[in-house]
Each structure stands twice: as structure tokens, then as C-alpha cells.
Amino acid sequence: MTSGLASKTVDDDVGLVERLRAGDESAFVVLVRRYQPRLLRLAEATVGSRAVAEEVCQDTWLAVVRGVERFEGRSSFRTWLFRILVNRARSTAGREQRAGRPDGDAVERFDATGAWVDPPVAWSDRVDDGLVATELATRVRELLPTLPEQQRQVLVLRDIEGLSGADVAELLHISDGNQRVLLHRGRAKLRACLTAEMGSHG
Amino acid sequence: MMRFWRRRRRALVCRDAVALMTAYLDHELPDADRGRLETHLADCPHCSEYLAQLRVTIDALGHVDVDDLTDDAVDALVDVYRSWRTE
Numbered sequence: 001m002t003s004g005l006a007s008k009t010v011d012d013d014v015g016l017v018e019r020l021r022a023g024d025e026s027a028f029v030v031l032v033r034r035y036q037p038r039l040l041r042l043a044e045a046t047v048g049s050r051a052v053a054e055e056v057c058q059d060t061w062l063a064v065v066r067g068v069e070r071f072e073g074r075s076s077f078r079t080w081l082f083r084i085l086v087n088r089a090r091s092t093a094g095r096e097q098r099a100g101r102p103d104g105d106a107v108e109r110f111d112a113t114g115a116w117v118d119p120p121v122a123w124s125d126r127v128d129d130g131l132v133a134t135e136l137a138t139r140v141r142e143l144l145p146t147l148p149e150q151q152r153q154v155l156v157l158r159d160i161e162g163l164s165g166a167d168v169a170e171l172l173h174i175s176d177g178n179q180r181v182l183l184h185r186g187r188a189k190l191r192a193c194l195t196a197e198m199g200s201h202g
Numbered sequence: 203m204m205r206f207w208r209r210r211r212r213a214l215v216c217r218d219a220v221a222l223m224t225a226y227l228d229h230e231l232p233d234a235d236r237g238r239l240e241t242h243l244a245d246c247p248h249c250s251e252y253l254a255q256l257r258v259t260i261d262a263l264g265h266v267d268v269d270d271l272t273d274d275a276v277d278a279l280v281d282v283y284r285s286w287r288t289e
Contacts, residue, residue, distance in 0.1 A: 037268035114215025137265035159263035
């Protein structure tokens with residue numbers, strides 16, 4: 001959807017990183033304006049608290065300016081930035097976030113024959129009309145914090161940022177299969193929450 | 203051997219179909235599984251509806267915005283940059 005825009009941004013990032021290496025503060029400002037909101041979103045999805053997320057982002061930018069010499073451009077700047085953030089967030093948030101159960105039960109329920117227990121009910125026709133996407137996006141944004149941490153992370157990286165499954169698995173140090181399970185459960189839970197609200201739209 | 207053959211040929215149940223959908227949406231299902239899933243979807247309004255709703259959900263995620271950065275937030279990070287430069 002945004003791939004055209006994304007590739008232009010990637011080219012532009014390379015130039016900005018060059019300038020950052022040369023000590024150009026204005027390049028730093030442009031990168032901050034471009035990525036800090038998205039870093040903050042990923043950090044919040046990872047650590048669950050706004051205040052901690054802001055600290056993690058600050059640490060990340062410091063690591064960026066310190067480590068920009070070592071950035072080889074083999075991954076995109078964005079992926080490199082996200083990797084630093086995820087690693088920082090992990091060491092900041094500590095063990096307790098990963099000590100929990102991998103994730104709750106699947107949302108869909110099937111009987112012994114594998115058929116739906118509660119078949120999905122059709123959503124209102126309004127959903128087909130394009131205007132609703134932004135309305136639903138607002139709702140989805142409110143619902144994201146209610147999901148388990150790993151599901152949030154995967155949803156942000158896959159469906160909001162548009163990274164590939166392979167990139168996300170590598171970034172989060174999980175298997176591709178695990179990445180897919182988390183993605184599925186996160187989407188399934190959001191779908192279930194949206195379904196619960198669809199009725200009132202009539 | 204017999205059991206394996208039967209299982210390969212048996213039509214998917216809804217539970218299996220749902221389990222394949224994420225890989226399907228990623229275009230990462232092997233051809234045989236994709237064919238079985240599409241056959242199931244053609245016959246099963248529940249699973250078709252479910253897949254359609256997943257697509258709407260994914261589309262909504264693609265429209266999630268970020269907050270604009272305040273000037274104060276930018277300044278705070280520029281301070282971090284400057285203090286590092288003078289370290």
C-alpha cells in the first residue's frame with residue numbers, strides 16, 4: 001500500500017544517515033521527526049507504558065548517534081532503528097514481560113468435528129464503504145493496548161509498519177512459525193472486538 | 203499409508219481452514235494447501251465471511267496513525283544529541 005512512498009523514504013534515509021555521520025544536527029532533527037512517533041508506538045507496544053517508552057526511545061536515539069558509524073546499510077535504516085529499540089526495550093522492561101504465558105487461547109471456537117461453534121456474523125454493509133477504514137482504525141488503535149505484548153509488537157510491525165514476516169521474526173528473536181501464530185491471534189482478537197461493536201452500528 | 207492418503211484427500215474442516223488463513227494472506231501457503239483452502243472457502247460462507255473480516259481488520263490496522271511530534275519532544279531529543287556531541 002505504501003511501498004512507493006516507502007522506497008522513496010529509504011533512499012532519502014541513506015542521505016540523512018550520511019549527513020548524521022558527518023555530524024549534521026539538522027539531519028538528526030529530520031530523522032527524529034520522521035521516526036520518533038513510530039518508535040514511540042513500537043516502544044509502547046513493547047513496554048506497555050508511555051513513560052518507559054519515552055525513556056527507551058531516548059536511549060535508542062543515543063545508541064543511533066553513537067553507533068551510526070557502524071550502520072552498514074545492509075538493512076534499511078528503519079529496520080536498524082527498530083532493532084535497536086527492541087533490544088533496548090527488552091533490557092529495560094526486564095524479564096517479567098517475557099515470563100508470562102506465551103499467549104492466551106485462540107479466539108475462534110470449533111466443535112469436535114472442527115465446525116464453528118459461533119459462526120462469524122456478517123458485518124454491517126457500512127464496512128465495505130471506504131470511509132469506515134479510518135473509523136475502524138481509530139477503534140483498532142484503542143484496542144491495541146488490550147492485547148498481550150507479543151501480539152501487539154507483531155501487529156505493529158507487520159500490519160501497521162508493513163515489515164515482512166521474516167524481518168519481524170528476526171527482529172523479535174522468534175521463529176517464523178511463532179511470528180505467524182502471534183499475528184493470527186492478534187488479528188483474530190481485534191476482529192472479535194470489532195464484531196462485538198458492529199451490532200450497534202446497525 | 204492408507205490413513206495418510208485419506209487425510210490428504212479429505213476436505214478441510216473450518217478449524218483447519220482458519221489455521222491456514224494467515225499463511226494464505228502472506229501468499230506463503232504451498233499450492234496444495236492453497237487449493238484445499240480455496241475449495242473450502244468456495245463452499246463455506248462462514249469461513250469466507252471470517253476471511254473477509256480479517257481483511258477489513260488488517261486494512262484498519264494499515265490506517266492507524268501516529269500522533270504528531272510536539273516541538274518540545276523534538277527539542278528534548280536534540281538536547282540528547284547535543285549533550286552526546288559535547289561528551
